[in-house]
Amino acid sequence: MLTKFLSGDQPRSRALTAILLMILICLAGAPLLFDGVRPLDTAARICIFIVLVASYDLLLGYAGIVSFAHTMFFGLGAYGVALASTYMGRGFDALIVGSVAGALAAVVLALMIGLFSLRVRAIFFAMITLAVASAVAVLVSQFSGLTGGEDGLTYKIPRVLTSANRMGEFLGTRISGKILNYYLIFFASLALFLLLLRIVNSPFGRVLQAIRENDFRAEAIGYRVVWYRTAATCLSAATAALAGSLFAIWLRYVGPDTTLSFEIMLDILLMVVIGGMGTMYGAVIGATLFIMAQTYLQNLMGVASEATHNLPLLPHLLEPDRWLMWLGILFILSVYFFPTGIVGRLRERGKA
Amino acid sequence: MSDPILTLDNIYTDIAQYHILQGVNFTVPRGQVTMLLGRNGVGKTTTLKTIMGQWHAKSGAILYEGRDINTLPTATRARAGIGFVPEDMGIFGDLTVEENMILGCTSGPLDPARKDWLLAAFPALATFWKSEAGNLSGGQKQMLSIARALAEDRQLYLIDEPTKGLAPAIVSTMAQALRELKEQGASILLVEQNFSVARALGDRALVMDDGAVVWSGAMAELADSKDLQEQLMGLSMEAH
Amino acid sequence: MTIAPDHKPTFAKMSLGEQLGKAMPVLLIPILVVLGFFAIGAPSSWLTLTVSGLAMGMMIFIMASGLTLVFGLMDVINFGHGAFVSVGAFVGVSVLLALGGWTGTPSLLLNIAAVLLAVVAAMAVTGAMGWGFERVIVKPVYGAHLKQILVTVGGLIVVEQLIHVVWGPDEIFINRPETLKGAITFAGAAMEKYRLLAVAIGLILFIAMRMVLRRTKVGLIVRAGVENGPMVEALGYRLRMVFVGVFIAGSALAGLGGVMWGLYQEVITAGMGERMMVLVFIVAIIGGLGSIEGAFIGALLVGLTQNYVAFLEPKLALVSNIALMTAILMWRPQGMLPVVKAK
Numbered sequence: 014m015l016t017k018f019l020s021g022d023q024p025r026s027r028a029l030t031a032i033l034l035m036i037l038i039c040l041a042g043a044p045l046l047f048d049g050v051r052p053l054d055t056a057a058r059i060c061i062f063i064v065l066v067a068s069y070d071l072l073l074g075y076a077g078i079v080s081f082a083h084t085m086f087f088g089l090g091a092y093g094v095a096l097a098s099t100y101m102g103r104g105f106d107a108l109i110v111g112s113v114a115g116a117l118a119a120v121v122l123a124l125m126i127g128l129f130s131l132r133v134r135a136i137f138f139a140m141i142t143l144a145v146a147s148a149v150a151v152l153v154s155q156f157s158g159l160t161g162g163e164d165g166l167t168y169k170i171p172r173v174l175t176s177a178n179r180m181g182e183f184l185g186t187r188i189s190g191k192i193l194n195y196y197l198i199f200f201a202s203l204a205l206f207l208l209l210l211r212i213v214n215s216p217f218g219r220v221l222q223a224i225r226e227n228d229f230r231a232e233a234i235g236y237r238v239v240w241y242r243t244a245a246t247c248l249s250a251a252t253a254a255l256a257g258s259l260f261a262i263w264l265r266y267v268g269p270d271t272t273l274s275f276e277i278m279l280d281i282l283l284m285v286v287i288g289g290m291g292t293m294y295g296a297v298i299g300a301t302l303f304i305m306a307q308t309y310l311q312n313l314m315g316v317a318s319e320a321t322h323n324l325p326l327l328p329h330l331l332e333p334d335r336w337l338m339w340l341g342i343l344f345i346l347s348v349y350f351f352p353t354g355i356v357g358r359l360r361e362r363g364k365a
Numbered sequence: 366m367s368d369p370i371l372t373l374d375n376i377y378t379d380i381a382q383y384h385i386l387q388g389v390n391f392t393v394p395r396g397q398v399t400m401l402l403g404r405n406g407v408g409k410t411t412t413l414k415t416i417m418g419q420w421h422a423k424s425g426a427i428l429y430e431g432r433d434i435n436t437l438p439t440a441t442r443a444r445a446g447i448g449f450v451p452e453d454m455g456i457f458g459d460l461t462v463e464e465n466m467i468l469g470c471t472s473g474p475l476d477p478a479r480k481d482w483l484l485a486a487f488p489a490l491a492t493f494w495k496s497e498a499g500n501l502s503g504g505q506k507q508m509l510s511i512a513r514a515l516a517e518d519r520q521l522y523l524i525d526e527p528t529k530g531l532a533p534a535i536v537s538t539m540a541q542a543l544r545e546l547k548e549q550g551a552s553i554l555l556v557e558q559n560f561s562v563a564r565a566l567g568d569r570a571l572v573m574d575d576g577a578v579v580w581s582g583a584m585a586e587l588a589d590s591k592d593l594q595e596q597l598m599g600l601s602m603e604a605h
Numbered sequence: 606m607t608i609a610p611d612h613k614p615t616f617a618k619m620s621l622g623e624q625l626g627k628a629m630p631v632l633l634i635p636i637l638v639v640l641g642f643f644a645i646g647a648p649s650s651w652l653t654l655t656v657s658g659l660a661m662g663m664m665i666f667i668m669a670s671g672l673t674l675v676f677g678l679m680d681v682i683n684f685g686h687g688a689f690v691s692v693g694a695f696v697g698v699s700v701l702l703a704l705g706g707w708t709g710t711p712s713l714l715l716n717i718a719a720v721l722l723a724v725v726a727a728m729a730v731t732g733a734m735g736w737g738f739e740r741v742i743v744k745p746v747y748g749a750h751l752k753q754i755l756v757t758v759g760g761l762i763v764v765e766q767l768i769h770v771v772w773g774p775d776e777i778f779i780n781r782p783e784t785l786k787g788a789i790t791f792a793g794a795a796m797e798k799y800r801l802l803a804v805a806i807g808l809i810l811f812i813a814m815r816m817v818l819r820r821t822k823v824g825l826i827v828r829a830g831v832e833n834g835p836m837v838e839a840l841g842y843r844l845r846m847v848f849v850g851v852f853i854a855g856s857a858l859a860g861l862g863g864v865m866w867g868l869y870q871e872v873i874t875a876g877m878g879e880r881m882m883v884l885v886f887i888v889a890i891i892g893g894l895g896s897i898e899g900a901f902i903g904a905l906l907v908g909l910t911q912n913y914v915a916f917l918e919p920k921l922a923l924v925s926n927i928a929l930m931t932a933i934l935m936w937r938p939q940g941m942l943p944v945v946k947a948k
Contacts, residue, residue, distance in 0.1 A: 079754045129934065136682055139754050140886040141930070147883045148927045155920045275879065279762060286755060329770045338766030345759035348752055349745055417839055443841030455836035457829040459944075464825050471841040513840070 018207060020214040024294055026363035029356060033294060036301050040199060044192040045184060051308075057195055057263045059304050060202035061256050066284045067209045067296035068252035074291030075213050076245040077225030078131070081278055082142035085149050086123065086250040088272035090115035090257025092153070095166040095267040103169040112258035116251045123250035127243035150273045165268025170194075174262070198259050205252055210293050212248060221245055222291075279337075283344050289354025298355050303340075311336050368431070370395045370521050370552045371416070376425035378408075378415045385411045386422070387576035393521065398543075398553045400563045400584055403573035404598055409556045410452050412573070413523045416554075417449050418442050430520070444471060446520035450527060452556075454510040458499025462490055465498050465509055469516030476517070483512045486542040504535035511539070515546065522546070522553045528562055540565060564588040572597045630902050630941035637906060641913040652794035654912045660800035662908025663807020664869065668862035668881060669888045669900045670814065671855015677831035677895020677944050679848045681743055682750065685757035686859055686885065687878030688738075688764035689731040693860025694867035694877060695772050697727035698779045701868075708782040716782035720868075727864045728857040734764075735856025739849055761879060768875040776874040779867060803865055810858075811901050818897065827851060831895045831944050887926050891933040893940030902941060903933075 016023065024030045036059075039046065043056035069083050093115025094108055101107040126145060130137040153160050160166065172178055174197065178190030186192075212218055224231040224238050232238045261267050271277075280303065288299020311333040318331040329335070351358055369392035378386040386408050393399045401409050414420045416427055418439035427435045434442050443449065457465055466475055466483075484491040487508040493501060498509055507527055514522060527543070528536045540562050547553065547566065557563045563570070567584030580587075580597050587593055638655060645651040672686045700723040701708055707719040742760045746752040780786075781799055788795040818824035830837045830844050837844050859878075866881065867873040888907055892899025907926050914925035933941060 073751075077751055079751060129931070132938070136750050136754075137890060139682075139684075140890055144883050144887050144927055144930065147880075148924050151923045152920075279758070282755065282758060326770075332770075334774060335766055335770060338763055338770070341759050341762035341766060345742070345756055345763070348755045348759065352752070419835055419839065438843070439835070439838040440841050440843045443839055449839045451836065451839070455833055455839065457832050457836070459832055460825065460829060464829075467822065468825055468829055468837070468840055468842075 020207070020211040022210055022214045022293070024356075026356075026359045028363065029294065029359040032359075033297060036297060043199075044188075044195055045186050053191070053195060055304060055308055057198050059301050060198050061260050061263065062281075062284065062300040062304060063297050064202045064205045064209075064256040064259070065253055066281055066288070066300045067206055067293055068249045068256065069281050070285050070290060070293055070296050071209055071213060071252070072245055072249040073285055074289075074293075074295070075218060075225065076221045076242055078242060078246065079139040080142045080246070080249075081139060081275075082123075082126065082146040082149075083249075083253055083281055084273050084275070084278045085142075085146040086119040086253035087257040087260070087277070088149070088153070088267075088269075089119045089122070090254030090259075091261040091267040091272040092160065092166075092257075093118065093254070094258045094261035095168055096159070098168040098170060098261075099166055103171055105171050108170065108258070108262060111261070112255060115258055116254040119250040119254035120247045123247045124243060127246040128239070131239050131242045131246070146273075146278070147275070150269055150275075153273060154269050161268070163269060165266060165271070167266045170262055170265055194263065198263055201259055202256075205255060206293075206297075209252060213293060217241070217244070283340050285354075286344055286347050286352075287340075287354055289356030289358075290352065292353065292356040295354045295356040302355075306336070306340070368395070369393055370430060371554070372426075372428040373412070373416070374426040374428065376412075376415060376422045376427065378411055378420050378422050380411065380420060385420075385576055386415060389415075389425070389573075389577055391571050391578045391581060393552060393554050394569065395552050396550045397568040398547050398555060398566050400567035400570045401554060401556045401573065402563065402570055402587075402598065407573045408576045409573055410525055413449070413451075413525050413554070413556065416442075416523060417447065448514035448519035448522045450510050450514045450522070450524040452525040452529070454506050456498045456501070456506045456509055458497065460498055461495055462493050462498050462501070462509055463495060465513050466490075466516050469513035472517060479516065479518075482545075483515060486545060487512055487538065504531045507531060507535075507539065508542075511542065520552060522551060522555075524553060525556045526558060527555075528557065528559045536562065560588075630899070633941075634902060634905050634909070637909050637913075641909065644913065644917060649792065649794035650916065652792060653796060654916055655909065656794075656796045656804065657800050658909035658912035659905060660803040660807075660869070660908070661912065662905035663803055663811075664862055664865050665881070665884050665888055665907060666807055666901050666904035667810060667865065668859050669885045669892075669904055670810075670897055671851070671858045672885060673889045673892065673894055673900045674827065674831070674851050674897065675848070675855050676889070678827065678834070678844070678851055679747065680750075681747065682753055683743065683757050684754050684882070685738065685742065685760035685764065686855075687880075687882040688761045689735060689856045689859035690863040690866065690878030690881050691768055691873075691875055692734060692764065692878075693727040693731045693863030694873040695768055695777070695863075695875075696730045696860070697723040697864030698777055698867050698873055699772070700726045701779060701782075702777075708780070711783040713784045716784045719782060720785075724861055724864055727860040731860025731863070732853045732857035735853045735859075736849070738856065739852045743852070765875045765879065772875075776872050778872050780871065781868055785868075799868065803869065806865070811897075814897055823847065823850075883923075884926065887930050891930050891940055893937075893943040895944035896940070896942040899940055899942035 024033055040056055040060060043053055047053065047056075065083070065087055069080075072078050072080055072083075090112065094111035097107040097111030097114065101110065126138070126142060130141040154163050157163070172190065174190045174194035176189045176191040178193070180188045180190070180193070182188065213221075220231070220236055220241055224236065224241055228238050257272060260272065264271070284299035284303045285296060286299075287302065288297070289295025314331050314336055315333045318328045318333065321327045321331060330338070347354055353360075371393040373389050373391050376386050376389040377384070389408070389412055401412065403409055411420060415422050418434075418437065422435055425435070426433045429442070429445060429447065434445065457468070460468070466480070469475075489505045490509060490512055493505065498506065501509060511524065511527055514524070524543075527539050531539065536559065543553070543555070543566055555566065557566075564584065570582060570584040570587045571578050572580040572587070574597070580593070641655065642648070642651050645654065668686070668690055672683060676682050701719055704719040704722065707715040738760060742756055743753065746756050785799045785802065788797045789801075790796075818828055826837060826842050826847055830847060834844050863878065866877065870877075884907055888900055888903040891906070892901070892903035906929060910925050910929050911922050915922040937943070
């Protein structure tokens with residue numbers, strides 16, 4: 014039964030299973046287990062980023078394609094919901110129309126970029142996605158009449174999903190629409206993640222991996238490499254857009270910095286590589302770790318920076334704003350020494 | 366026979382997961398033309414590339430002038446005096462014929478006397494001296510590839526199928542040039558499918574099959590014995 | 606010597622169409638300039654825009670040249686190339702700020718000396734950085750594009766953060782030296798002195814690069830190596846040494862580009878290189894990866910298009926470059942002057 018949910022792709026390591034279970038339990042019980050707004054917000058972000066990073070893993074880890082346009086697709090989904098909610102008024106119909114429109118737009122754009130650049134050379138794809146994504150980010154901030162520009166858009170979502178909707182108490186926790194909203198995010202994310210797991214374990218996913226290992230041979234056996242790569246790009250883009258829609262539903266705000274910026278793209282790269290490329294579960298570990306670090310590591314570094322303030326240079330290196338540097342170094346080291354990331358390490362240890 | 370210029374001692378070379386060379390042993394004597402013969406796909410080209418270092422032998426020794434060069438980088442082997450004419454000719458199409466020739470000289474400018482000799486042997490190169498090599502015909506490219514390897518004096522030449530796919534007239538130009546090189550006392554290891562060229566030029570012959578040398582001896586002996594040819598290489602040689 | 610066989614080699618004459626096809630990339634620049642003239646209408650604005658377009662193009666070319674050669678030679682794509690642009694700008698600007706006395710006086714000699722010192726310092730630092738970057742970041746991942754992209758992006762992140770560590774988190778404003786301020790007027794069009802200088806430097810560098818690539822043996826080795834590396838090795842040249850040299854030179858040029866771009870914008874940020882990479886990639890792709898001439902033409906096209914469109918329809922400036930890239934790739938999927946790889 015459980016195996017079927019996981020599409021036969023089990024964690025294959027006792028430690029990994031334990032960690033995944035713990036993350037699942039914490040996320041599932043977040044509203045009951047933790048008090049306050051901030052933990053719930055962190056939990057929702059983790060859910061959404063797990064999907065976003067897993068959809069990127071489909072591309073990077075399974076198809077072996079590097080894209081820098083993943084935030085663009087994420088942003089399309091987010092802006093879809095935002096625009097629909099702004100112009101259609103609050104309502105579930107706006108959320109659905111926005112999500113579907115965002116996902117469709119993402120697929121169309123991914124199809125165009127894919128057919129255009131993957132046909133020539135896989136390496137073009139990385140560069141062209143970088144260029145296209147930056148152009149879209151500029152467009153969004155320039156057409157402020159429609160998109161709110163740099164300020165972004167604030168809009169209303171159905172009342173049922175907001176904290177204004179009180180639904181009584183459960184085990185001492187006040188149940189509000191916010192918690193309902195959280196569970197919408199949680200279950201949608203879970204479903205999308207399981208769907209991605211299914212995709213990578215399907216025959217389609219196996220062909221992708223064959224292409225990643227040796228595209229020349231895959232082509233010789235008779236697989237249309239371009240077609241498969243483009244299809245993976247589209248699937249990944251659609252999922253990223255849906256994650257974006259969830260993000261928009263949760264935040265009730267979208268702006269270029271929160272959905273489209275290159276910084277988020279780098280975050281996604283860090284999460285997938287540190288968690289483990291080509292494993293799917295790596296997305297869970299990577300996203301959780303990264304967002305926790307984003308929230309809590311900076312405090313720790315602040316303390317360390319304080320403690321070393323008499324020494325030269327060191328306090329500057331340990332300053333909370335420099336946390337990205339340390340993750341960057343960790344990132345480079347992971348690519349060299351454990352390209353399968355944390356998940357790969359845990360699995361190897363399990364075998365030994 | 367004096368000491369050989371090149372000795373391959375039990376060379377094994379893998380390409381990806383395929384075992385291409387499986388214990389190649391032979392010697393190339395100094396100042397002679399040694400023919401490397403055999404059907405397609407038995408490992409002749411891989412043998413030359415292994416000597417050159419473009420593929421790495423996973424075991425065995427390559428003794429050149431008495432020294433094992435198996436671990437040296439390709440460029441160092443070339444500088445030690447090995448000239449190479451690959452099967453695909455390796456012409457730099459964006460460069461002119463002249464520039465290709467300049468690159469053939471690692472230790473200084475092209476010697477005028479040598480240039481005269483090469484241009485006399487391959488007149489087409491003089492005609493297109495300043496043109497892009499990419500515009501040359503297949504035969505002219507082959508001439509350029511050989512001329513480039515001969516651009517300075519080397520101790521040993523590895524030449525991979527210089528007459529492949531060429532018109533008969535050009536084949537004889539090529540054979541003539543190689544004969545002149547031989548008369549100058551060069552040591553040559555030559556892969557050749559054209560049996561008449563092989564018979565005319567070769568002093569000794571090596572026959573490969575399945576990644577190993579299965580026969581070695583005088584070229585004349587092989588040329589005179591139809592039985593031996595059939596036994597070693599099938600009927601492929603008879604066609605020529 | 607036997608008589609050479611009867612063999613009269615000739616080249617097939619190229620048809621007019623083929624010749625036009627070959628010259629087309631070069632012709633695109635004047636075509637674009639003329640189109641710009643008609644679209645803009647006012648000759649003085651057109652002249653101003655053309656000069657700034659060319660200036661911008663030259664600076665992008667200086668940044669892109671190293672990237673494209675490095676790719677051509679060793680099939681290495683360096684996403685961290687932008688880091689050298691930023692570091693070059695910060696080093697150069699620091700030198701200029703330290704020499705405030707020289708740049709603040711209207712003496713051409715002192716101004717030029719200060720700029721030269723800044724450029725030399727920037728190129729020395731970025732060149733040395735390039736050497737280290739090649740050894741530490743790039744060398745372990747030869748031949749693996751995916752890892753190359755990831756690792757060089759990682760390098761970019763770390764270097765950008767290090768800039769923050771050394772120079773602080775804020776942008777730095779810089780004034781151009783006195784004699785490079787202002788504009789000269791020609792035929793009613795105002796042309797900034799600095800842009801004219803940038804055009805001159807870009808042109809000189811391009812010509813110098815071409816000379817090195819065409820007239821020197823090292824240049825021959827580089828060009829041959831772009832086409833067929835293994836054969837260059839088989840002739841006796843250590844391509845790896847040449848590659849490291851090109852990487853260092855390319856990094857130093859990116860540093861120079863950074864200084865020039867910083868003085869052009871009069872403000873520098875740690876992220877400037879990263880943002881420039883978008884244009885640098887577009888230029889390298891449309892030029893044909895590995896081709897210096899292609900990068901040059903591509904850079905000028907990008908610079909001119911961006912400036913013309915920014916005047917005609919400001920919101921579409923960056924998108925115009927994507928459109929340009931799309932159009933050129935539809936016409937030539939490998940870029941305008943693709944390098945013919947052996948095999």
